Amino acid sequence: MDGRILIVDDVATNRIVFKVKLGAARYHPLMAASGMEGLRMARTERPDLILLDLMLPDLGGIDVLRSLRDDPVTRDIPVIVVSGSTALEDRLLALEAGADDVFVKPYDDDLLMARLRNLLRCRQALTDLTEGHEAAMLGMAEPAAAYRGPGHLALVTDRPDMALKLRRDLAPLMRDTISVLGHSNALADSDPAGGGPDIYVIDAETAGQPAAATDRALRLLSDLRSRSATRHAGICLLTGPAPQSEVKMGYDLGANAMLTTDMPVAEIVMRLRAVLRAKRQADQRRGQVQDGLRLAMIDPLTGLFNRRYANARLAEMAQSAGQNGRTLAVMVADIDRFKSVNDRFGHSAGDDVLVEIGQRLGSNLREQDLLARIGGEEFLIALPLTTLEEAQAVARRLCRQVEQRPVVLADGEALQITVSIGLALAEAGTRGWEPALVERLIGLADQALLASKRAGRNQVTLAARSAA
Amino acid sequence: MDGRILIVDDVATNRIVFKVKLGAARYHPLMAASGMEGLRMARTERPDLILLDLMLPDLGGIDVLRSLRDDPVTRDIPVIVVSGSTALEDRLLALEAGADDVFVKPYDDDLLMARLRNLLRCRQALTDLTEGHEAAMLGMAEPAAAYRGPGHLALVTDRPDMALKLRRDLAPLMRDTISVLGHSNALADSDPAGGGPDIYVIDAETAGQPAAATDRALRLLSDLRSRSATRHAGICLLTGPAPQSEVKMGYDLGANAMLTTDMPVAEIVMRLRAVLRAKRQADQRRGQVQDGLRLAMIDPLTGLFNRRYANARLAEMAQSAGQNGRTLAVMVADIDRFKSVNDRFGHSAGDDVLVEIGQRLGSNLREQDLLARIGGEEFLIALPLTTLEEAQAVARRLCRQVEQRPVVLADGEALQITVSIGLALAEAGTRGWEPALVERLIGLADQALLASKRAGRNQVTLAARSAA
Numbered sequence: 001m002d003g004r005i006l007i008v009d010d011v012a013t014n015r016i017v018f019k020v021k022l023g024a025a026r027y028h029p030l031m032a033a034s035g036m037e038g039l040r041m042a043r044t045e046r047p048d049l050i051l052l053d054l055m056l057p058d059l060g061g062i063d064v065l066r067s068l069r070d071d072p073v074t075r076d077i078p079v080i081v082v083s084g085s086t087a088l089e090d091r092l093l094a095l096e097a098g099a100d101d102v103f104v105k106p107y108d109d110d111l112l113m114a115r116l117r118n119l120l121r122c123r124q125a126l127t128d129l130t131e132g133h134e135a136a137m138l139g140m141a142e143p144a145a146a147y148r149g150p151g152h153l154a155l156v157t158d159r160p161d162m163a164l165k166l167r168r169d170l171a172p173l174m175r176d177t178i179s180v181l182g183h184s185n186a187l188a189d190s191d192p193a194g195g196g197p198d199i200y201v202i203d204a205e206t207a208g209q210p211a212a213a214t215d216r217a218l219r220l221l222s223d224l225r226s227r228s229a230t231r232h233a234g235i236c237l238l239t240g241p242a243p244q245s246e247v248k249m250g251y252d253l254g255a256n257a258m259l260t261t262d263m264p265v266a267e268i269v270m271r272l273r274a275v276l277r278a279k280r281q282a283d284q285r286r287g288q289v290q291d292g293l294r295l296a297m298i299d300p301l302t303g304l305f306n307r308r309y310a311n312a313r314l315a316e317m318a319q320s321a322g323q324n325g326r327t328l329a330v331m332v333a334d335i336d337r338f339k340s341v342n343d344r345f346g347h348s349a350g351d352d353v354l355v356e357i358g359q360r361l362g363s364n365l366r367e368q369d370l371l372a373r374i375g376g377e378e379f380l381i382a383l384p385l386t387t388l389e390e391a392q393a394v395a396r397r398l399c400r401q402v403e404q405r406p407v408v409l410a411d412g413e414a415l416q417i418t419v420s421i422g423l424a425l426a427e428a429g430t431r432g433w434e435p436a437l438v439e440r441l442i443g444l445a446d447q448a449l450l451a452s453k454r455a456g457r458n459q460v461t462l463a464a465r466s467a468a
Numbered sequence: 469m470d471g472r473i474l475i476v477d478d479v480a481t482n483r484i485v486f487k488v489k490l491g492a493a494r495y496h497p498l499m500a501a502s503g504m505e506g507l508r509m510a511r512t513e514r515p516d517l518i519l520l521d522l523m524l525p526d527l528g529g530i531d532v533l534r535s536l537r538d539d540p541v542t543r544d545i546p547v548i549v550v551s552g553s554t555a556l557e558d559r560l561l562a563l564e565a566g567a568d569d570v571f572v573k574p575y576d577d578d579l580l581m582a583r584l585r586n587l588l589r590c591r592q593a594l595t596d597l598t599e600g601h602e603a604a605m606l607g608m609a610e611p612a613a614a615y616r617g618p619g620h621l622a623l624v625t626d627r628p629d630m631a632l633k634l635r636r637d638l639a640p641l642m643r644d645t646i647s648v649l650g651h652s653n654a655l656a657d658s659d660p661a662g663g664g665p666d667i668y669v670i671d672a673e674t675a676g677q678p679a680a681a682t683d684r685a686l687r688l689l690s691d692l693r694s695r696s697a698t699r700h701a702g703i704c705l706l707t708g709p710a711p712q713s714e715v716k717m718g719y720d721l722g723a724n725a726m727l728t729t730d731m732p733v734a735e736i737v738m739r740l741r742a743v744l745r746a747k748r749q750a751d752q753r754r755g756q757v758q759d760g761l762r763l764a765m766i767d768p769l770t771g772l773f774n775r776r777y778a779n780a781r782l783a784e785m786a787q788s789a790g791q792n793g794r795t796l797a798v799m800v801a802d803i804d805r806f807k808s809v810n811d812r813f814g815h816s817a818g819d820d821v822l823v824e825i826g827q828r829l830g831s832n833l834r835e836q837d838l839l840a841r842i843g844g845e846e847f848l849i850a851l852p853l854t855t856l857e858e859a860q861a862v863a864r865r866l867c868r869q870v871e872q873r874p875v876v877l878a879d880g881e882a883l884q885i886t887v888s889i890g891l892a893l894a895e896a897g898t899r900g901w902e903p904a905l906v907e908r909l910i911g912l913a914d915q916a917l918l919a920s921k922r923a924g925r926n927q928v929t930l931a932a933r934s935a936a
Contacts, residue, residue: 002697025691026655043791072787117694124696126594128754181582222720223493228516228584228592229470252690252741253722286596295759295776296764308763319540323511347844376815 003027003120006047008038008064009082010057012282018051023415025113035059036159039067042074043327048120052099054083069098071078073373076126076281076293078119081114088264095270099255111248111258118251122278124284150175152196156186156220157203157238162261173269176276186220187227199234199275200224204247213292213463214244218253232283234275299373301351302358310372310380315438317370317384318426328426329383329391332445336457338377349409353417356407364394364401379419380442388425388462395421395460403458418458422449425463471495471588474515476506476532477550478525486519493581500872503527507535510542518589520567522551522558530565537566544594544749546587548580557733563738568746569725579716579726581689586719590746594753618643619744620664624688625706629730629746640736654688655695667702667743668692669727672715682712686721693722700751702743713929767841770826778840778848783906785838785852786894787816795860796894797851800913801829801866804886805924806845817877821885824875832862832869847887848910855894856930861930864890886926890917893931 005027007018015031022029024459030045032038033055040081042050050068054061061081068074081099083090089140091102103112146327155163165181170178179197186200204217217237233259234256250258256275259268297309305313314330321328335341335357342350355376361379362371370382381398383391399419408413424444426437444463451461473495475486483499488499488586498513499605500506504522510518523528529549536542551558551565559570568587571580586780621644623631631648638646647665654668672685685705692698702724709730718726724743727736765777773781782798789796810818822845829847830839838850849860849866857894867887874882894905894910912931919929 002695114690117690121694121699124694124699128696187750218717220584222582225720226589226592227470228596231589231592249686249717249721252686252693289761292761292764296760300776308768 002048004030004045004047004049005116006030006032006038006041006045006050008032008035008050008056008061009053010034010055011053014053021109021113027116027464031291035061035064038064039074040142042068042077043071047077048123049116050077050079052081053082054080054085054094058305062093065094065097065099076123077109078123080115080119082107088267091267092270095267095274098274100274103186107247113253114248114251121254122256122282124281126289134263150177152177152179153199153272154197154203155180155201156183157181158183159203169265170269170272173265174271174272183216183220187223187230196229197233199236199272200230201236201238201272204243204250205240205261210240210244211246214239214246218249221250221253221255232279232286234279236272236275246368253358272322290426302355302373303364304379305370305372307372307374307380310370310374311384311438312369313372314380314382314442316436317382318441321384321426326385327387328441329386329388329394329423330426330441330445331381331383331391331395331398331421331423332374332442332449333379333419333421334383334418334453335346336453341417342413345409345413345415349413349415352409353407353415356420357402357417360401361398364398371416391423391425392460392462395423399458399460416441420449420452420457421460422446422452423460423462424448470516471586472498472513472515472517474498474500474506474509474513474518476500476503476524476529477519477521478502478523479521480862489577489581489675495584503529503532505544510536510545511539514541515545516591517584518545518774520547520549522549522553522562530561533562533567544591547675548583548587550627556735557662560738562734563742566742567744571581573598576716579719582716582719586723589722589897590724590750594750594757602603618690619666620645620647621667621669621740622646622654622665622670623648623669624651626651626674627671627777630671637733638737638740641733642740644740645687649847651684651688655698656690664697665701666747667704669700669704669706669740672679672705672707672711672718673729678708678712679714682714686714686717689718689721689723700754701745702747704740704743721895770823770841772826772847773838773843775840775848778838778842778850779906781838781840782848782850782910785850786906786909789852789894791793794853795855796909797856797862797891798894798913799849799851799859799863799866799885799889800842800910800917801847801849801889802917802921803845804921805890807887809883813877813881813883817881817883820877821875821883825870825885825887828869829866834868859891859893860930863891867926867928879912888920888925888929890914890920891928892916892932 003026005022007015007029009015010033011019015033018030020031030041030047032041035058038052042176052064065079068077068079077102079098081094081102082105083094083102084105086104091104094102094168101115135142154164155178157163157180160180167178167180202420205215221235221237222232224235235254236257236259237247237250237255238259238261241260243260247258257271259271260381297305299306317327323390335353338350340354358373358379361381365371365381368384370380374380378399385392399421402417402419406416408414422445424441426441448461448463452459455461471494473490475483475497477483477486478501483501487497487499498509498515500509503526506520520529520532520907524532535545536545536547546568547566549570550573551561551562551570552573554572559572562570565758595669623634623646625648628648635646635648637740670685670688672682674681689705690701692701692703703722704725704727705715705718705723706727706729711728715726724746727739765773766870767774786796803821806818809821826841826847829849833839833849836852839849840848842848867889870885870887874884876882890913892909894909916929916931920927923929
């Protein structure tokens with residue numbers, strides 16, 4: 001079910017008003033009349049968003065918020081607090097407790113709906129790929145270091161006086177670096193390596209020509225969202241007390257907050273903090289999904305690439321070699337008499353040997369070479385842009401590196417280990433490369449490996465034919 | 469480097485005009501003066517987008533397009549064709565050859581820049597997570613079936629006469645289903661299971677009140693993009709020959725094409741086809757990334773969950789059991805005398821046994837139970853919401869299911885196999901669950917397993933203490 005919005009409000013009329021509004025917009029409203037009921041429903045129903053009243057009979061709205069944020073099941077559900085109170089203190093508390101936004105009654109209905117779309121869209125972009133496996137999949141990755149150091153805030157404006165005043169007001173209340181950029185420099189300053197600002201605050205109003213300024217601010221927002229260096233930044237729009245109605249479009253264009261120049265400085269600071277917090281959480285989740293994807297290509301024991309990845313990568317390398325008319329060398333290396341290591345010293349000793357040999361092979365290859373563990377004690381090595389002579393020299397060096405000093409086990413036992421290697425070379429010439437070539441190449445290297453084994457091990461054999 | 473745009477145009481003045489425009493917008497222009505040079509640079513520089521002139525001295529623009537689309541390295545780079553020709557035939561050819569859009573001179577500069585942002589944003593949303601490993605990572609997953617059946621197109625309009633005429637015009641030229649929806653039904657009709665329309669064509673103009681219609685169309689576009697059921701649909705805006713200037717905003721809100729009522733029907737059809745093609749490619753890539761993520765949790769031999777996933781999932785189950793005050797049963801099952809299977813019949817026979825036993829265990833568990841291969845011949849089983857008596861009954865049933873008929877190897881040899889099981893129960897009571905509990909629980913089950921082995925194998929032992 002799509003667009004399930006939980007309304008937590010003790011006043012029946014309020015719930016009904018929301019229900020009608022949300023229903024008209026084709027959302028599916030769920031309703032809770034108390035804080036406890038709201039918490040329970042949040043946990044069992046897992047709504048897509050929560051509209052939370054601050055004044056509840058049993059549990060205060062702030063306590064509900066804190067409980068939602070403490071529970072892994074509900075932690076990431078966006079919450080909009082709808083408050084009858086105009087007290088600054090209440091807004092600050094709600095933002096601090098983890099509200100994504102606070103709307104004070106009476107508020108602009110269209111703006112609330114725009115914010116709703118905006119938060120739903122942000123959330124889905126992250127949950128899209130993990131399809132209900134979020135927690136377990138993300139749990140598989142190492143928890144990202146919760147870096148909570150100072151951020152970098154950029155004020156983008158062509159009104160330097162306003163910017164300087166705002167910076168003067170904010171600086172004592174924030175640990176973050178605050179820089180001021182002209183509109184035309186905002187894009188130039190973005191750093192693809194990720195060292196750019198965490199948050200952009202874009203001035204959407206210039207005294208005298210507000211419509212043009214709004215237009216320009218929205219375009220810059222879209223522009224920042226379309227560049228890889230800045231697309232995950234937090235972006236806020238800053239307007240005067242009575243913004244142009246077009247500014248609402250900012251939420252649909254991907255703004256993370258709307259600030260007004262008449263907001264108390266403490267509230268601006270708290271809203272910026274909420275944006276920075278959300279940005280860092282999103283960064284962390286993206287990092288965990290990337291880690292999850294990386295796990296799919298790694299052999300857990302040795303940390304080398306696994307067979308699945310090696311096959312796909314080798315196909316890529318072969319295609320690229322074919323296009324450039326270059327050769328590609330492929331080796332299969334196998335640890336000699338590995339079974340006897342396991343039998344005599346146990347599986348744990350065998351594991352130690354695999355890890356150590358993997359490291360020795362890797363430290364003798366170039367960055368662009370591929371090294372993977374493709375079987376129990378079998379490794380695949382691919383060397384792009386390499387001649388036959390070079391490949392043979394590398395293979396012989398690998399044998400020596402394994403042979404020349406023993407592998408020392410955890411208990412101090414020193415084992416003499418050797419590897420046998422089969423080598424095959426693909427010379428593409430001008431012909432195209434097809435997937436079958438990769439398999440043929442590995443097959444040839446495998447046969448050459450067998451020849452090395454038969455000839456007494458600890459040596460390199462070149463495949464009889466090249467796989468052209 | 470961010471926002472690298474390759475300009476392929478043989479007229480130096482055109483290249484310079486583009487270079488200035490793109491530079492002013494803080495993109496990084498690259499330039500090629502011929503088709504061959506364009507192809508070469510596309511391959512070596514891998515730009516983020518290509519602006520391609522159709523009239524080139526060496527290779528026609530259409531041939532350049534086809535080559536770009538044939539090469540896996542350049543296949544996914546967005547291409548905007550900029551054509552001096554007003555001939556319909558040229559536009560159709562370009563769209564058919566894989567252009568993402570065609571702009572005919574003289575065109576609206578702002579619209580071109582909006583389209584540029586739009587295409588860059590679409591592309592990055594997909595490449596974001598794979599970080600340069602795209603090809604190999606996606607190659608790891610099974611290639612998605614290239615389903616090219618008819619699509620479902622929804623015309624969203626409150627002008628039924630216009631819709632019926634358009635449908636009449638389109639129907640003979642398209643294999644796709646075409647339905648007509650009123651504006652207020654467009655969201656209601658979305659189907660979260662993914663059976664909804666592939667493409668929405670939103671009428672952005674209503675005779676008499678174009679400004680309000682544009683506004684409503686843009687809001688619907690944003691709304692569709694914020695709902696999980698429709699966020700990946702293709703969305704087109706349909707305007708009259710002279711659209712409101714606000715319509716341009718559609719690209720920044722995520723529209724995939726702009727259609728006008730005065731476009732030749734053949735061109736509308738070709739643009740819709742291009743949108744459908746792009747949508748299906750994006751669906752396919754998302755599916756491949758999801759497959760990649762799934763691979764990270766699967767043991768390749770048995771297809772069961774792996775240890776990494778099992779640990780994370782077990783922590784989740786334990787936490788949930790703790791919150792609901794329910795018990796959780798955990799078993800470790802180990803195949804008896806597995807080493808002798810490998811020694812006597814070879815590794816491949818051992819693999820067959822592992823696969824078969826995994827299947828037998830799995831077919832005797834419920835959907836909500838967890839089954840994983842956590843070691844060579846060791847399986848983990850977790851049963852949520854299960855009493856001690858139930859868990860013991862399940863464990864004994866599993867032993868019987870393994871014991872009662874032999875495992876038949878590929879060569880016809882029949883092996884009598886048994887498993888030993890250790891069982892531990894977590895009774896959370898009212899206390900919280902911490903990660904260490906999961907390890908303790910597995911530890912207890914492991915000890916109980918050892919007791920089963922010592923007592924003669926093929927039996928179930930309950931852990932001495934429960935891990936409360």
